[in-house]
Amino acid sequence: MKKKVGITGASGYAGIELVKLLSKHPDVELGCVTSRSLAGTNVADNMPALRHLLPENFKFISSSPEEQAKMDDIDIWFLALPHGAAAEYARALVNAGKTVLDLSADFRLNSLDIYREYYGADHPAPELLQMGKYVIPELFPVSADDKLIACAGCYPTSILLPLIPLMRENAAGRKHIVIDSYSGVSGAGKKADMGYIFCERNESAKAYGLPKHRHLSEIEEELSAAAGENIVVQFNPHLAPMTRGISTTITLPAKFEGVEAVYEIWQKYYSGKPFVKILKSGSYPDTLHVCGTNRCDISAVYDPRTKNLVVCSVIDNLVKGASGQAVQIMNLICGFKETAGLL
Structure with a gap:
């Protein structure tokens, strides 16, 4: 039944x-x-x-x-x-x-x-x-005993999926983290507002919500919990001329030369996870490729000039960043196949 x-x-x-x-x-x-x-x-x-x-x-x-x-x-x-x-x-x-x-x-x-x-x-x-239990299902397990689920926000999902494993494993610097995210206009909700009509947003991109967008609160809280110390980041959200999708680029100090250690950690956390795809270094995630899916694509490069790690991720803000992730969590709570209704 x-x-x-x-x-x-x-x-x-x-x-x-x-x-x-x-x-x-x-x-x-x-x-x-x-x-x-x-x-x-x-x-x-x-x-x-x-x-x-x-x-x-x-x-x-x-x-x-x-x-x-x-x-x-x-x-x-x-x-x-x-x-x-x-x-x-x-x-x-x-x-x-x-x-x-x-x-x-x-x-x-x-x-x-x-x-x-x-x-x-x-x-x-x-x-x-x-x-309330804060959940990104690949990072925080759930069970039938969990009765109040706080589904992670869209920007935080795109940020925490690549970063939390690195914070937990102390595999990257924890200071001077800069996060630039670009969201489709649907992230603002379904409303009549002059600032979001087609002629205002088409061929237009701009920053907003600086320096303390509301999602910054959950980003810093969850990164701090993962690191075991207070983490402060510079989060710069932007509105992009597209209907849906989030593209995030994260710059943070590297602890190792190259990206091999980063990729090993990501494989440890996400091997067998159906909705996180790890792209090879030098391959850059594209919102077009995740639109309409419950997937997060991630990749990283190392910059030997600045000694920084540059991490990229993309999601569909309405699916993996909202409704699809909620259905994925329901599947796990109820004992359904994790991918049920999502492929």
Whole structure:
């Protein structure tokens, strides 16, 4: 029997991607999708590209956290909501014994003070903060006992996958780390905003969110935990003229000449992992090659002039950086094949 799942906030780009992935997943049935703005309308009419996957009369509903908690036939909920709003639903669903996979930032941080600093408000569910488990599945194991999953952010996923193994193994310098990331416009969310319309973004690239983009908080927290000491990085996000994808370039001091030690560590961590592909040194990851996939491609070169290691990675921000990673985590929690619904 297939396991029933629900999506809260299914009208945004990450929500649409969740609907697409879960509608064709071999082991689950999409039982409920919610959207306050689209309640009562057919899901397929709002996502016409998915008409072949969705029942004809499958409709969005508008429901409160308490109403969703009472849906006894749905045990797993994906929250594709803005930070702040997700915590309200997580509280009700976790208290009802549901498994919650939260795509927002509400449970990614361990510190209430850091949350307040970066998100400008007190945490809406502080009693759940320590329960939330931050997960990139290749780096942090999960089990059926984990009931509140904080899915890693898109930029952090592209950064932490190549860097955490190097921090854990003390295989690269830990100071003067500079990270330049370029994101497709879908990373800003599905909204009407003059700054994101086609004529403003086409043929245009710019930095934004400097010097303290919100994702910096989870990047530094997770790198510090991996290194066992406080790690401070310079994170420079950019908006690129593409719909989806993230390209990240990381410059950090090398500990060894060449990249052999780096590649040995990556092989140790990612050999047999279906969604991390290690490219040979001198081969540069391209967002075009991961678009629509749950894959992260990584590579590295050594610069003998500066004694720096230069690491490159790419992901699809909506798949490996959001919805696909959430489905991958669900697969592992439920004991499904890790790649189910993702290939």
